[in-house]
Amino acid sequence: xxxxxxxxxxxxxxxxxxxxxxxxxxxxxxxxxxxxxxxxxxxxxxxxxxxxxxxxxxxxxxxxxxxxxxxxxxxxxxxxxxxxxxxxxxxxxxxxxxxxxxxxxxxxxxxxxxxxxxxxxxxxxxxxxxxxxxxxxxxxxxxxxxxxxxxxxxxxxxxxxxxxxxxxxxxxxxxxxxxxxxxxxxxxxxxxxxxxxxxxxxxxxxxxxxxxxxxxxxxxxxxxxxxxxxxxxxxxxxxxxxxxxxxxxxxxxxxxxxxxxxxxxxxxxxxxxxxxxxxxxxxxxxxxxxxxxxxxxxxxxxxxxxxxxxxxxxxxxxxxxxxxx
Amino acid sequence: xxxxxxxxxxxxxxxxxxxxxxxxxxxxxxxxxxxxxxxxxxxxxxxxxxxxxxxxxxxxxxxxxxxxxxxxxxxxxxxxxxxxxxxxxxxxxxxxxxxxxxxxxxxxxxxxxxxxxxxxxxxxxxxxxxxxxxxxxxxxxxxxxxxxxxxxxxxxxxxxxxxxxxxxxxxxxxxxxxxxxxxxxxxxxxxxxxxxxxxxxxxxxxxxxxxxxxxxxxxxxxxxxxxxxxxxxxxxxxxxxxxxxxxxxxxxxxxxxxxxxxxxxxxxxxxxxxxxxxxxxxxxxxxxxxxxxxxxxxxxxxxxxxxxxxxxxxxxxxxxxxxxxxxx
Numbered sequence: 001x002x003x004x005x006x007x008x009x010x011x012x013x014x015x016x017x018x019x020x021x022x023x024x025x026x027x028x029x030x031x032x033x034x035x036x037x038x039x040x041x042x043x044x045x046x047x048x049x050x051x052x053x054x055x056x057x058x059x060x061x062x063x064x065x066x067x068x069x070x071x072x073x074x075x076x077x078x079x080x081x082x083x084x085x086x087x088x089x090x091x092x093x094x095x096x097x098x099x100x101x102x103x104x105x106x107x108x109x110x111x112x113x114x115x116x117x118x119x120x121x122x123x124x125x126x127x128x129x130x131x132x133x134x135x136x137x138x139x140x141x142x143x144x145x146x147x148x149x150x151x152x153x154x155x156x157x158x159x160x161x162x163x164x165x166x167x168x169x170x171x172x173x174x175x176x177x178x179x180x181x182x183x184x185x186x187x188x189x190x191x192x193x194x195x196x197x198x199x200x201x202x203x204x205x206x207x208x209x210x211x212x213x214x215x216x217x218x219x220x221x222x223x224x225x226x227x228x229x230x231x232x233x234x235x236x237x238x239x240x241x242x243x244x245x246x247x248x249x250x251x252x253x254x255x256x257x258x259x260x261x262x263x264x265x266x267x268x269x270x271x272x273x274x275x276x277x278x279x280x281x282x283x284x285x286x287x288x289x290x291x292x293x294x295x296x297x298x299x300x301x302x303x304x305x306x307x308x309x310x311x312x313x314x315x316x317x318x319x320x321x322x323x324x325x
Numbered sequence: 326x327x328x329x330x331x332x333x334x335x336x337x338x339x340x341x342x343x344x345x346x347x348x349x350x351x352x353x354x355x356x357x358x359x360x361x362x363x364x365x366x367x368x369x370x371x372x373x374x375x376x377x378x379x380x381x382x383x384x385x386x387x388x389x390x391x392x393x394x395x396x397x398x399x400x401x402x403x404x405x406x407x408x409x410x411x412x413x414x415x416x417x418x419x420x421x422x423x424x425x426x427x428x429x430x431x432x433x434x435x436x437x438x439x440x441x442x443x444x445x446x447x448x449x450x451x452x453x454x455x456x457x458x459x460x461x462x463x464x465x466x467x468x469x470x471x472x473x474x475x476x477x478x479x480x481x482x483x484x485x486x487x488x489x490x491x492x493x494x495x496x497x498x499x500x501x502x503x504x505x506x507x508x509x510x511x512x513x514x515x516x517x518x519x520x521x522x523x524x525x526x527x528x529x530x531x532x533x534x535x536x537x538x539x540x541x542x543x544x545x546x547x548x549x550x551x552x553x554x555x556x557x558x559x560x561x562x563x564x565x566x567x568x569x570x571x572x573x574x575x576x577x578x579x580x581x582x583x584x585x586x587x588x589x590x591x592x593x594x595x596x597x598x599x600x601x602x603x604x605x606x607x608x609x610x611x612x613x614x615x616x617x618x619x620x621x622x623x624x625x626x627x628x629x630x631x632x633x634x635x636x637x638x639x640x641x642x643x644x645x646x647x648x649x650x651x652x653x
Contacts, residue, residue, distance in 0.1 A: 007528070008528070008529075011524075011525065011528035015521055015524065015525060018521065019517075019521060106388075109357075109388065113357075113359075117359065118359040118361075119356070119357025119358055119359035119360055119364070119365075119386070120357060121359065121360075121361075121540070121543075124543075124547070124566065124567075133551075225517060229517050229520065230516045230517060230520060230543070230544055230547060231547045232516075232543065234514055234516050234540045234543060235357075235514060235540075236511070236514050237514065237515070237516060237517065239511055239514070239515045239517065239518070240511070270518075270521075271521070271525070274504065274518075274521060274522050274525045275525050275529075277503070277504045277505065289477055289505055289508075290477070290508055293505075293507060293508055
């Protein structure tokens with residue numbers, strides 16, 4: 001059985017990275033938003049809206065970059081709506097987020113039908129209107145070296161640009177949150193907004209900035225789903241990834257790097273479950289498909305229950321800030 | 326004399342009423358009428374009927390599982406007759422509404438509903454899948470062919486089973502690697518996962534992959550194109566989606582089925598019960614057109630045409646997964 005061969009393992013890991021990318025963008029968006037005290041259930045909707053916007057614009061203009069720009073704009077608009085309802089008007093943040101999810105799920109299909117007449121799908125994009133896999137420097141020469149060459153060419157090289165951007169986003173999130181004044185204030189506003197307010201800093205403005213950064217990140221994540229990973233928008237194609245990202249964020253205790261690793265874990269389980277179907281394992285034999293498909297969720301429950309310990313949310317997470325009663 | 330006259334008038338009125346009562350309706354299922362696949366086939370069929378007869382039809386696109394029964398019932402309530410339901414998932418809804426409106430004529434594609442006013446149209450997908458399985462095995466250089474199903478249901482296993490039989494028939498050494506996308510309806514709309522499944526199969530040496538997975542298939546065909554492998558479409562002729570890497574499509578003539586249903590009701594030849602469409606009835610077939618002409622060699626074409634004739638004559642019997650819920 002060649003299931004555990006070196007190449008197979010490389011292929012599982014590279015699939016893990018491809019699957020994790022949108023999760024990472026959404027999880028970082030969630031971290032910004034929730035660290036500032038705004039719960040963001042609307043990640044799913046923003047991913048989907050970004051996917052639709054970038055696929056539509058790329059289909060019309062044949063430019064992946066314009067598609068990316070459109071997705072970011074839509075992400076910002078939805079974040080503003082979320083902020084307007086839950087920061088300015090102190091509405092329930094979960095309700096506002098769910099509303100975004102529902103609106104986007106319906107609106108993308110309706111607009112897609114009206115514009116493209118394909119039951120909510122957008123036209124299939126040619127390769128030059130997508131983010132295509134890029135080869136890293138010197139991949140052809142290095143790939144001849146055994147093992148190291150394989151690792152370099154199959155595991156590190158050959159993803160599209162946005163995959164590398166997602167790693168940069170994690171580093172940037174970490175740096176912003178923990179190494180800058182803005183980040184310090186952002187974290188403070190999620191823990192104790194009153195103290196921030198007393199210091200003369202606008203709580204609402206900080207929170208708006210946080211959700212807007214989240215909007216940009218989900219826009220990039222959505223772009224990845226529709227025009228990098230795929231070549232067109234298909235309705236509901238985000239397929240719950242926004243929720244998984246939310247879980248990964250909690251799993252990572254609202255910290256960028258642990259959150260990235262939990263995204264990898266979810267991606268890895270998904271990649272593994274795809275490859276375990278119909279394969280007979282040593283000692284166990286062939287495992288039923290249903291069990292394999294459920295395994296990422298089962299393992300999540302086990303890990304959450306046993307290994308992570310208490311996940312402590314930012315103290316003011318989900319509580320609108322009211323200056324005076 | 327007078328009675329006779331009244332009779333004529335009455336008959337004429339009844340006939341007139343019947344003609345006036347012909348208000349066809351169709352309820353598309355999840356995926357929508359432009360899904361490039363199953364629903365779109367039905368759409369083409371009813372559009373053809375509309376063009377030929379000038380009779381327009383009512384339609385509804387289900388976007389949520391709870392809408393099925395409501396949509397069908399609403400059609401019946403508004404006097405639509407006949408009503409066409411599409412997809413196995415509409416079975417229970419059709420069964421219920423057909424019981425409530427015994428004078429309305431219904432048909433359902435891909436499901437059997439035992440009611441006196443329902444026509445159940447099912448296809449012998451295993452026969453068409455057998456042929457594309459043969460093509461896959463003949464086109465494969467690695468002797469490994471893949472199958473990616475949508476939701477894990479017996480109907481999709483039926484495709485898979487026929488495909489595997491065909492592949493083995495053409496090349497006894499061939500290995501068939503199969504994957505299902507999921508066990509919930511979202512498995513029909515997950516192109517990212519479809520693409521990843523395809524890549525996983527390519528990594529294992531597969532070089533031809535057959536996707537019977539609705540919208541998920543779009544991701545599979547894209548992945549095949551990106552990796553320079555071959556893919557096989559399903560339901561409608563999908564060869565044009567990725568010209569050059571689409572080996573063929575397993576065509577299910579749902580358009581003909583839909584058209585014939587409307588026509589039979591209009592002509593008064595409607596018969597309830599099960600209609601089973603296979604290769605013999607032109608209900609299923611493999612697609613050969615300008616987009617895949619260069620991928621199919623004469624040898625492949627001949628072998629498939631011979632197998633097709635043998636299946637029609639009964640010389641080759643393709644096992645139906647649904648007959649015993651097993652591929653043996």
